[in-house]
Amino acid sequence: MNLNVLVLPGDGIGTEVTREAVRVLRRVAEKFHHQLSIAEGLLGGVAIHKTGQPLPDETARLALEADATLMGAVGLPEFDNWPPEKRPEKGLLAIRKLLGVYANLRPVRAYRALLDSSPLKNELVEGADLIIVRELTGGLYYGTPRGIEGQGADERGFNTMVYTRPEIERIARMAFTLARGRRRRVTSVDKSNVLEVSQLWRRVVSEVAAEFPDVTLDHLLVDNCAMQLILNPRRFDVVVMENMFGDILSDEASVLAGSIGMLPSASLGDKRPSGAWTGLYEPVHGSAPDIAGQDRANPLAAIGSVAAMLEYSFGLAEEAAAVNRAIETVLNSGHVTADLRPAGKPATTTEVGKAVCEAI
Numbered sequence: 001m002n003l004n005v006l007v008l009p010g011d012g013i014g015t016e017v018t019r020e021a022v023r024v025l026r027r028v029a030e031k032f033h034h035q036l037s038i039a040e041g042l043l044g045g046v047a048i049h050k051t052g053q054p055l056p057d058e059t060a061r062l063a064l065e066a067d068a069t070l071m072g073a074v075g076l077p078e079f080d081n082w083p084p085e086k087r088p089e090k091g092l093l094a095i096r097k098l099l100g101v102y103a104n105l106r107p108v109r110a111y112r113a114l115l116d117s118s119p120l121k122n123e124l125v126e127g128a129d130l131i132i133v134r135e136l137t138g139g140l141y142y143g144t145p146r147g148i149e150g151q152g153a154d155e156r157g158f159n160t161m162v163y164t165r166p167e168i169e170r171i172a173r174m175a176f177t178l179a180r181g182r183r184r185r186v187t188s189v190d191k192s193n194v195l196e197v198s199q200l201w202r203r204v205v206s207e208v209a210a211e212f213p214d215v216t217l218d219h220l221l222v223d224n225c226a227m228q229l230i231l232n233p234r235r236f237d238v239v240v241m242e243n244m245f246g247d248i249l250s251d252e253a254s255v256l257a258g259s260i261g262m263l264p265s266a267s268l269g270d271k272r273p274s275g276a277w278t279g280l281y282e283p284v285h286g287s288a289p290d291i292a293g294q295d296r297a298n299p300l301a302a303i304g305s306v307a308a309m310l311e312y313s314f315g316l317a318e319e320a321a322a323v324n325r326a327i328e329t330v331l332n333s334g335h336v337t338a339d340l341r342p343a344g345k346p347a348t349t350t351e352v353g354k355a356v357c358e359a360i
């Protein structure tokens with residue numbers, strides 16, 4: 001297969017972790033006999049320095065040409081006081097919009113070697129393996145009318161949580177399709193006891209479920225879901241929800257894995273004629289200026305993002321599984337970066353990347 005990938009290292013540790021992710025991608029291509037063509041582009045603070053824009057036109061062109069895009073992280077302290085429109089993070093929002101990615105997937109796995117890093121008791125978290133599917137382009141964060149109006153005691157602020165039937169149908173279909181490749185269970189999260197938009201959400205998700213009779217569906221209220229994620233995370237497989245609920249619950253779920261340096265993410269858009277999803281892959285963490293340039297960052301979230309890319313954009317499940325197994329092997333070896341609190345001397349970013357390649 002020809003894997004046509006754009007890499008956007010971005011700022012800070014973004015450059016270090018994507019370097020290792022690319023090393024792993026090359027190893028997979030070599031081992032499984034795929035053709036790999038990698039382009040590299042500018043995004044974020046580095047792009048502002050070189051071109052004046054957080055998402056330069058050239059990067060936008062490359063992203064539209066690529067089959068999949070791997071990002072590092074963006075953000076530099078020197079831009080902290082700049083207006084939101086001009087900051088490196090604007091580049092992220094702009095590229096998501098450009099590619100039309102409407103679903104954010106965050107897989108969360110409790111690796112056995114990291115159970116002690118999780119704030120939950122080992123017996124609660126052991127075996128947890130779930131994906132949060134968050135709707136990314138609608139809901140409360142985009143709905144109109146929105147604003148602040150009036151004066152004094154009459155001043156009021158307002159936002160609108162709105163979803164159309166097609167928006168709910170497409171994210172529900174994605175969740176059910178993902179579940180077919182996993183344990184065939186979807187949990188849909190809403191607040192239908194209070195919100196009309198959630199009543200529509202629940203009805204449409206149930207209708208879509210009829211197209212997937214081999215997948216089990218249950219519904220949970222968002223407040224109960226927040227509780228169940230902590231009480232019984234193993235009960236979840238694919239968990240689908242609107243934008244703001246997903247923003248909050250995906251952060252909650254992420255602590256199960258023990259370190260932010262372990263969390264990959266995928267943002268997916270429509271399916272291409274080949275059957276693969278348009279995808280943007282990135283670690284959940286930021287550019288970590290406090291450890292940038294020191295070869296200390298954990299590259300496993302970026303490497304896990306490569307596994308997600310292989311699975312969703314290229315349909316290469318076996319290759320993705322090989323990467324995930326290699327991550328587990330490296331974790332079990334104990335030769336890991338400082339954030340995972342190894343017993344002896346911590347491994348460097350580069351050493352972990354090389355160890356994953358060897359394990360593949």
Ligand code: NAD
Nearest residue numbers: 073074075076261284285286287288289290291297298339
């Ligand atoms: P951060 O995720 O960069 O760092 C938070 C803490 O986690 C830091 O102590 C950092 O050292 C540690 N950490 C993060 N990733 C790690 C890794 N792979 N290995 C080991 N330790 C790791 O969040 P922050 O400090 O709030 O933000 C720093 C910059 O990153 C800001 O400019 C912010 O806007 C940006 N940011 C970007 C993204 C993105 O590109 N998607 C996401 C979040 C934050």
